Amino acid sequence: MTAHHPSAQTVSRTGTRVERLPLARFTTLGVGGEAEVWFVETAAQLQEAMEAPYRILGGGSNLVIADEGVSERVIRLSGPLAERDLSPDGQLSTDEQIVTGWVGGGVPLPGLIRQLQKLGLSNLEGTVGIPAQVGGAVWMNAGTRYGEMFDGLHTIEIATPGGTRQVSPAELDWGYRDSGIPRNHIVTRVRLKLRPSTPEEVLAKMDFADQARKGQPKMKTPGCAFKNPGGVSAGRLIDEAGLKGTRVGNALIAPEHANFIVNLGGATAADVHALLDVIRSRVPVPLELEYELWPERPGPL
Numbered sequence: 001m002t003a004h005h006p007s008a009q010t011v012s013r014t015g016t017r018v019e020r021l022p023l024a025r026f027t028t029l030g031v032g033g034e035a036e037v038w039f040v041e042t043a044a045q046l047q048e049a050m051e052a053p054y055r056i057l058g059g060g061s062n063l064v065i066a067d068e069g070v071s072e073r074v075i076r077l078s079g080p081l082a083e084r085d086l087s088p089d090g091q092l093s094t095d096e097q098i099v100t101g102w103v104g105g106g107v108p109l110p111g112l113i114r115q116l117q118k119l120g121l122s123n124l125e126g127t128v129g130i131p132a133q134v135g136g137a138v139w140m141n142a143g144t145r146y147g148e149m150f151d152g153l154h155t156i157e158i159a160t161p162g163g164t165r166q167v168s169p170a171e172l173d174w175g176y177r178d179s180g181i182p183r184n185h186i187v188t189r190v191r192l193k194l195r196p197s198t199p200e201e202v203l204a205k206m207d208f209a210d211q212a213r214k215g216q217p218k219m220k221t222p223g224c225a226f227k228n229p230g231g232v233s234a235g236r237l238i239d240e241a242g243l244k245g246t247r248v249g250n251a252l253i254a255p256e257h258a259n260f261i262v263n264l265g266g267a268t269a270a271d272v273h274a275l276l277d278v279i280r281s282r283v284p285v286p287l288e289l290e291y292e293l294w295p296e297r298p299g300p301l
Ligand SMILES: Cc1cc2nc3c(=O)[nH]c(=O)nc-3n(C[C@H](O)[C@H](O)[C@H](O)COP(=O)(O)OP(=O)(O)OC[C@H]3O[C@@H](n4cnc5c(N)ncnc54)[C@H](O)[C@@H]3O)c2cc1C
Pocket: 028, 055, 056, 057, 058, 059, 060, 061, 062, 063, 077, 105, 106, 129, 130, 131, 132, 133, 134, 135, 136, 137, 138, 139, 140, 141, 142, 143, 144, 177, 184, 185, 186, 187, 188, 221, 222, 223, 224, 292
């Protein structure tokens, strides 16, 4: 460490690594300024991290984070909270249903889905291609028309500043893209509920779900920008407004699919906000954002 490059890294009371970092690197869009990141590994560290205003960051695949960053602590589930134990629980598993050990909320979903396929374990393959972490995907019950996270959950562990509890899906008011878990309640770990199958059968179902993604752009993006208003395709409305290929700075409305904004390299959050404004001013139907803006922006963009 030199005087010119002071380390922004500290260690908290409970031994948590705390570092001021640009959040861009934690998001699929690749934009976002700095915040204090808490790399939390234990329940005690989590409780300490939640003592001041905080946000929980998962795979960053549904976020547009401002160029100024955010003022709250940003919690990242790390260490054991990003590890998985997929061995069947002897007491809870039967011939028809395998209940796994604990899978950390910080585990990247794509790798987990690939691993389950190799093990020939079914129920979650419909979520293939979603670049989330397990916790974030559970929190919003991410999914596709081929399946969703709640198809394969047995127990969910949730941490709040008041403590930690374990619930079954039946205890939650979950539904379409919604777990019923309040914002900033943290999904720390889950036990999966899976059906024994074969690697070939699971792969065949994954291929099916994968096919549906063929038209999506491969560049840095936070996924779909807007929800489909009243069942009408938001992408089609944006396309019909003649906006495919519109560029602001280094952000672009994808020529492949108008509901995707991509980062051409070096885009800023301001570029993305400006494109969202353009879309909303040109599409005649009110559009609701699919992804989250950090910090939230009041009123219409
Ligand atoms: C290329 C691409 C394709 C996509 N396809 C799909 C799709 O087919 N279906 C679909 O549903 N979504 C899709 N998405 C959107 C995104 O992957 C999902 O919304 C996903 O659930 C976000 O999870 P995350 O871990 O990345 O959360 P983040 O983006 O990090 O955070 C999103 C929200 O979840 C909260 N959160 C994160 N982790 C936790 C946790 N452990 N506990 C509680 N809350 C938490 C955050 O605080 C924030 O409010 C896609 C995104 C991309 C970039």
